[in-house]
Structures are given as structure tokens and as C-alpha cells.
Amino acid sequence: MTAVGDISGTTIPDRRAVISLLRRLRSPEGQNNPQPVWQELRALGDVIPAPWAGGYFATGFEVCNQILRGRYWLTPDFAWQERQPDATRWHAPATQEMSRTLSRLNAPAHTCQRRALGNLFDRNSLDAMAPGISAQAARLVDALDDRIRRHGDADLVPTVSEQLPIHTVGDWLGIPAEHYPRILDFTHRQVHAQELLPTRSELAISAEATLDMRAFFTELIRGRRAEPGDDVLTGWIHHWDAQHPDDRDAADRLLYDLTMFITIASLETTATLLSNAVWLLTQGTRWQWLRRHPEHIDAAIDEVLRYDSPIHLNSRVAATDTVLAGVPIARDETVHVLYGAANHDPRRNPEPEVFDILRRGGHLTFGGGVHYCLGAALARLEARLLLEALLDRFETLRPLSAPTYAPRMVFRRVTALKVTR
Ligand code: HEM
Numbered sequence: 001m002t003a004v005g006d007i008s009g010t011t012i013p014d015r016r017a018v019i020s021l022l023r024r025l026r027s028p029e030g031q032n033n034p035q036p037v038w039q040e041l042r043a044l045g046d047v048i049p050a051p052w053a054g055g056y057f058a059t060g061f062e063v064c065n066q067i068l069r070g071r072y073w074l075t076p077d078f079a080w081q082e083r084q085p086d087a088t089r090w091h092a093p094a095t096q097e098m099s100r101t102l103s104r105l106n107a108p109a110h111t112c113q114r115r116a117l118g119n120l121f122d123r124n125s126l127d128a129m130a131p132g133i134s135a136q137a138a139r140l141v142d143a144l145d146d147r148i149r150r151h152g153d154a155d156l157v158p159t160v161s162e163q164l165p166i167h168t169v170g171d172w173l174g175i176p177a178e179h180y181p182r183i184l185d186f187t188h189r190q191v192h193a194q195e196l197l198p199t200r201s202e203l204a205i206s207a208e209a210t211l212d213m214r215a216f217f218t219e220l221i222r223g224r225r226a227e228p229g230d231d232v233l234t235g236w237i238h239h240w241d242a243q244h245p246d247d248r249d250a251a252d253r254l255l256y257d258l259t260m261f262i263t264i265a266s267l268e269t270t271a272t273l274l275s276n277a278v279w280l281l282t283q284g285t286r287w288q289w290l291r292r293h294p295e296h297i298d299a300a301i302d303e304v305l306r307y308d309s310p311i312h313l314n315s316r317v318a319a320t321d322t323v324l325a326g327v328p329i330a331r332d333e334t335v336h337v338l339y340g341a342a343n344h345d346p347r348r349n350p351e352p353e354v355f356d357i358l359r360r361g362g363h364l365t366f367g368g369g370v371h372y373c374l375g376a377a378l379a380r381l382e383a384r385l386l387l388e389a390l391l392d393r394f395e396t397l398r399p400l401s402a403p404t405y406a407p408r409m410v411f412r413r414v415t416a417l418k419v420t421r
Pocket residue numbers: 068102103104114169261262263265266267269270273309310311314364365366367368369370371372373374375376378379
């Protein structure tokens with residue numbers, strides 16, 4: 001048995017209390033303000049049993065950090081799924097599709113794919129992408145301004161927040177803009193399968209979206225093979241064809257998994273960050289302050305990321321029998337890392353409910369360890385370029401009401417945010 005963590009949390013809370021808190025987290029009230037729920041979950045311990053057998057939630061910053069970075073924790077891959085008593089639960093088409101992607105692979109397959117991708121968004125790549133993202137941000141801010149002038153207000157989400165990420169990743173992969181509405185549509189539908197406990201009808205919606213997604217990206221790769229360009233996807237085709245010289249299907253499968261996953265991983269997450277940034281930075285005097293102190297835009301983005309993480313939860317399984325914050329966890333049991341609860345842990349970020357641009361706090365919003373988000377630098381760049389454009393254009397920008405959210409447990413999604421000047 002390997003002891004992991006020296007954090008307290010040995011009292012076993014009532015499972016009914018946990019069920020009630022999870023229900024609240026998914027309810028409109030919990031979506032509008034998840035912080036009290038995170039606080040109550042954290043008060044139950046650093047590691048608390050889930051309402052089902054073999055599952056736990058990790059709530060404290062240090063314990064979550066240890067799980068994400070620790071070598072005794074794996075992501076729940078195909079091999080793990082097949083060892084589960086209810087293995088059929090994982091057989092839904094959309095779940096299977098996601099299980100082949102980077103986030104659900106362990107070494108050595110994961111290491112091989114991460115190495116092949118390298119640091120996709122290093123300084124040089126970001127410098128090359130910045131002018132295009134900036135120009136797109138300016139066009140979207142024009143559209144927002146125009147709508148506000150004509151109608152008195154505008155919904156930031158469809159006009160700006162959802163557009164910048166799809167234009168950024170679409171442009172990078174050489175996907176024509178006419179396809180963007182379709183990609184956004186199947187991404188929103190597919191994501192249900194990645195919820196904590198998807199219902200049958202949610203899985204059916206995700207299965208249909210998966211077919212659409214597969215058709216789209218298969219055709220994209222076929223087209224790029226026929227007409228190679230000077231782009232990242234053509235580079236991946238060369239790489240994976242060389243790795244599988246006698247097996248074109250295997251190369252195509254890998255190309256599909258990578259292209260599809262990187263695209264969809266970049267969309268809702270970044271859109272939520274952009275909406276959250278506008279919502280949080282237009283409260284009180286923050287907008288005026290940031291206009292006077294643009295040198296703190298990056299710090300403001302990190303405080304937005306800490307304060308309201310676009311992903312609520314991620315799962316790991318124990319590679320071996322272990323003890324986590326005093327709680328014995330058997331091999332193969334699951335621990336769900338609650339990013340929001342961890343980011344609001346007062347032991348890591350004092351007065352966590354205070355939104356403080358200058359706090360220089362730590363957060364786990366992009367995960368940690370070998371699965372650390374591949375697109376973190378790109379998401380931060382999109383947020384910075386958009387905020388610069390908005391701060392420059394709008395002396396005042398005001399939300400007309402609080403944002404609305406999709407009722408989710410895992411991927412937070414802002415569905416509407418009405419703003420005016
Ligand atoms: C604000 C925006 C984003 C957030 C909050 C976010 C968050 C995350 C998180 C929490 C993980 C899992 C880390 C872990 O398991 O420890 C992850 C993984 C990943 N993200 Fe992001 N992400 C964002 C934007 C992006 C973008 C823009 C891209 C690509 C262009 C991207 C691509 C990926 C990929 C490929 C992985 C899987 C990495 C792996 O498992 O090795 N993400 N992201």
C-alpha cells in the first residue's frame with residue numbers, strides 16, 4: 001500500500017449529504033453560484049466518498065494537485081473500463097469515441113502521442129497566430145458593437161465567446177468557416193457523454209453527434225490527404241503515415257482521434273473562459289481599473305480561471321492500493337478531482353471568494369502532470385487579445401443580467417450573457 005498525502009479528512013460523511021450537494025451543483029442555483037456547494041463539499045473532507053461504490057471526490061487543493069501529478073493515478077482507460085463489473089456502461093458509442101483520445105490514454109500510448117505533438121503552442125507558434133486572432137477579435141467586437149447600437153443590447157455568447165475559439169482552431173487546422181456552425185453544434189451535443197452520470201437520452205444525443213463528428217473529421221482528413229497544404233494537419237498526416245507505413249487505417253484512426261479531440265477540447269472550454277471574463281471583469285469598478293492598468297490583463301485572466309473553472313471535474317483511478325488524505329483507496333477505485341473546490345481552498349488561496357486580480361493565486365484549471373492541458377497558452381492568448389479589443393472599444397460594458405448556464409456537472413457552459421454599453 002502506498003500512502004499518498006498527509007492531509008486530514010478521515011471522517012466518512014453521510015452519502016445522502018453528498019447526493020444532495022451534487023444535485024445542488026447541477027441545479028440552476030448551483031450553476032449560477034457553485035461556490036457554496038464547493039465550500040460544503042470541502043467541509044466534508046479532502047477526500048469524500050461518492051454516492052456510488054468505489055468512487056470518491058477530492059476537494060482540497062493539495063490533494064487534487066497530488067492526484068493530477070502523482071504516478072499512482074491513471075486516467076480511466078479501456079483496460080480499466082473492461083475490468084469494471086458494469087463494463088457495458090462504458091460501451092455507449094460516444095463514450096468509446098472519447099476513450100480513444102489523449103485525455104483517456106495512459107503511458108505508453110499517451111506518451112507517444114504527446115511526444116509526437118510536442119509543444120503545439122510554444123512562443124513562436126503563438127506569435128505567428130496572434131495577428132490572425134487579433135484581427136478576428138476585432139471583427140467580433142465590431143459585430144457586438146453594431147448589435148448593441150442597433151438593438152440596445154447583444155448576447156455575448158453567440159456573437160463573440162463561441163466564435164473566437166472556433167475561428168482560432170478552425171483557421172489553425174485549415175477548416176473553412178462555412179463548417180463552423182456544424183462543428184459547434186455537434187460539440188455541444190457530444191459533450192453529454194462526458195458528464196458524470198449521463199442519462200440514456202443524453203447518451204443517445206451524444207451517439208448521434210458522434211456520427212456527425214466522425215463523418216466531418218474523416219472527410220476533412222481525406223480531403224487534406226488529396227490536397228496537402230502547409231498546415232499542422234498535413235504535418236500530422238506525414239508523421240503518422242511514417243509511423244504506420246503499412247497500415248493507412250491505423251494512421252487515419254489516430255489522425256481522426258487527434259484532430260477531433262483537439263478541436264472539441266478547445267471550444268466550449270475557451271468560450272466559457274471568455275464569457276466568464278466579461279461577466280467577472282464588468283462587476284463594480286473592475287472594467288475601469290483594467291482600462292487604466294492593461295499590464296494586469298494576464299493576471300486578470302488567471303484570476304477568472306481560478307475563480308470559475310470551465311471544467312468542474314476530472315477523473316483518475318488508483319493504479320495501486322493507496323491511502324489518500326487518510327482515506328484508504330483500493331486499486332481501480334475512482335477519484336473525481338473537483339477543480340472549482342480545489343481552486344477555492346482557503347489553505348491555497350486565502351479569502352477564496354474574493355475576486356482579486358492581484359492575488360497571484362494558484363489554480364488547477366488546466367489540470368496538471370502528464371495530462372496538463374495542451375492548449376492552455378492558446379486559451380490565455382485568445383482571452384488576452386479579446387479583452388484588449390473589448391477594453392479598447394467599450395469605455396463601459398455592462399451585463400444586463402447574470403449569465404445562464406447549461407445544467408452540467410463536468411463541462412461548464414455559459415449559454416447566454418446579455419451585455420450593453
Ligand atoms: C480555458 C480553456 C481551457 C481549459 C479550462 C482547459 C482545461 C483542460 C483540462 C482541465 C484538461 C485535463 C488535464 C488533466 O487531465 O490533468 C485539459 C486537457 C486537454 N486540453 Fe484543454 N482546456 C482549455 C483549452 C484548450 C485548448 C484551446 C486546446 C487546444 C487547442 C486544449 C486541448 C487540450 C488537450 C488536447 C488536452 C488533453 C491533454 C492530455 O490528456 O494529454 N484545451 N484541458
